Amino acid sequence: MQMQRLVYGPLKAAAGRGPVGSLAGHPFLIVIDGLDECEDKDEVEDLIDSMLAFFDEHPFIPLRVFITSRVEQHIQSRLDVPGVLLDNLVDHCSANDVTAFLEVLFQDARRRSPVIRAYAREHGEWPTPGEKRKLVEHIGGSFIFASAVFKFIMGSDASNNHPTTPMDRLPLTLKMNPGLDRLYAQVLARSEHIPHFFDIISTIALLEAPLPTSGIAELLGISTYEVVNVLVNLQAIIQVDSSHIRVITSASTFAHSSANFSFVDGGLACPFASVNVRRLSLILADIQSHTRTEEDTFMSNHNGI
Template identity: 30%
Template sequence: PAAFHDSQERDPPPRCLEGTRIAILKDIYDWISTSNEQILWVSGPVGSGKSAVAQTVAEACAQDKILAGSFFFLHGAQGRDTPDRLVASISYQIVTKIPEKRKELGILIERDLSILHKPLLFQFQNLVIPLFDTTPKIPVTSSCPPKPFLVILDGLDECADEKKEQDVVRCIGDILNASLIPLRFIIVSRTELHIRRSFDRLTSKVHNINIHTSYFPKFNSKEDNDIRTYLRHEFNRIYDEHELNEEEYWPNNHTMEKLIASSGGIFIYASTIIGYVGDPDFHPVERLNEILNNNTPLKSTPFSELDHLYRRILRLHKDQELLLCVLTVL
């Protein structure tokens, strides 16, 4: 349950602020309602807001009663940094949507108590596909497809094992090839080479939306900017919660533009600033000034978590010698 989109452990989850990410959300909803493809891969770099998009879509689909299940991976979180519990979680969520299948799932597990320790593909074949055996066999390419049951997997790259990440993509492709189950998958991850290669083998049934290349914020334009909207909303919240008596428009426009430019279109940078400035144990104006003047105390640097994240990404690079050469040049 900790990996579900509505789990208590993830509360409050990251989600898109109302009025932001409009273009990408529209494209995802259009894919859900009109596309014949069974897999949507939403990709983008670290910090681009992928999980917030996945959460927002999951909540909307749950409200529309078309969400079969969700699984939000997280590096270092027990049970969420591996796909070992993925099939069990998805099959459990499916039977909550189809109550008459609960007994059948129980029988499937009782028949082989070791099934949850079997290979991923075997679990999909024996715990997910049988739940749809009595579903009318209408191909998703039919002119009258069934209302799709969506499975949303976020943060696939957060698994601790690259091979298992590839196994997830391969297994999903295999079960969709071998059966006509009315499932469609939205898989969200960074654009890692091994993950991209896994999807390349499934090009006939995969649509890719890249958050960064297709929806990069257009700064210094009259168009609405998502990061500007997010920062203004959060600073207003901090202003109210701390009952500040600063100038009426805090922070001023010059400061806002400086922060937006520094973010470079990366949401995690903006959210890190908000987390640091909004700490209830400190004065927000002083904390923001520390960031602007680049004189934050060493032990409380606002970007320590961000530094940790990028260090982990760099450690995962296979050719450390080449990486060192590149970083030296930079």
Template identity: 35%
Template sequence: MAEWYAGKGRLAASFFFFRGAGRRSTVDGFATTLAHQIALNVPGARKFFEAIIQDPHVGHSSRSLHSQLQSLIYTPLLQCMEEGDCPREDPYLLVIDGMDECDDKEAISVEEHIRTHVEDGAAVIRLLDLSSRSHRADVEYAMKVTFANARKHSRVFQSLGHTWPAQNELDALLDYCDGSFIFMSTIARFILWGLGNDDPRTPKERLSLALKNTPGIDSVYTDVLSRASGIPHFHTIISTVVYLKTPLSIAALAALLGLETYEAVRVLVTLQTIL
């Protein structure tokens, strides 16, 4: 999406958080990176951003993220719209993704802000159910391309033949993916490369394991769970969620366990990307 809008000349900025990638896993440099890109990409905006950054403290990490975004993004853009030549006929896109990958949970907490605005019924919020748009054919195509690329770069995979995995095996894997690209990516990665360089199993053996839906291929969630495991009452809450036949509201879950609601929220918010 970002590349498509960039090709149209309508991408203001993009930022993708990524866990374990230095500053990309924190909010340090988040606002200044967006400001820099907007200044370069939006016609007429540069002079307004250059005026703002004359103050060396405006983007300092000691300031709250809200304050940085207000000063570095909102204020100069508003001035550009009111006083400059910023085009208005077609909107610019600003893409931010991977917020669950950011380690600064308190600073980012954007998902909670989105949830609040949605619940308030704000007219500017448009909620799109992307799961309903992930068609099986798209996931199948992506999976076939993944295996084809592996064959292209490895004689080991070439030796398995161009019909590996067989179509019936692909169909079984697609049933398990249920339209999820992240599941498809995780499954394909497990089959092709295993759990690391010391994984002794062959791709065929790992395919057999994947077809049995073994827990080993769900390691994509291990990191999220392990980071949350130190929060008080984590094991009690998550095990109760697993065992409940009928889902409960957060307040009801807390009451069942004799906890304050905020104690349950503290755990569940951390896990919201996988629950």
């Protein structure tokens, strides 16, 4: 209703009177950032439905809507329609963006910090290209982590016996956990009540190679739809095929490389993967061993033909 009164109505009225000012050449743009953070899913669905209905009724209205969001089922299911352009940022390497982001931050830090300027006069450029490259690799495309890393480097916490200069603190960041455990735990909690949740998540955390949802189902002795039922609400942290949720990859399926670290190395998300981990590890190792044996046998027979 608010969108109708504040946006759709005035635009329709203006367009009905013919091209007016900026409407004649360029559309207006509305940016909705972080739509997934809205807790009321019903309201989000209503917003999207009314938006799509408006554009269906007025396809030539000079308005565009740019939405950013993690992949959530109640959002994706409504936006995956003709007329909506979907772009998965996972498909784009953000290393260059993170590099540019850090470069701007460090340039500003050099301007503000007499300590960094004095160090640079004596030792040369800081951070060095090699140090920046290692930082970008460790950050892994997460701007949240990039910001946290930079704040740690530039902060001072001598009272806790931390090194007191940015130059001393930078190497320590390469050992930092990205600190996204709470995000993983929050998202995983949505589905923990669903049957087979713990076994499915534990399996994903332990995989070393891609495995389709049907393969996970066969491994656990359950139906494919039961696997999909668990994963459908976890797309914010688990990458699945955008059309039919067919394939999930190994531990690298998680949206950030730290996710697998969280599951298997005692992070906050670890309790979600604590059930039957030992048993699943042995099963997966046995399957991989049998697979290699069968491949070797096939090659031996093939070479003998």
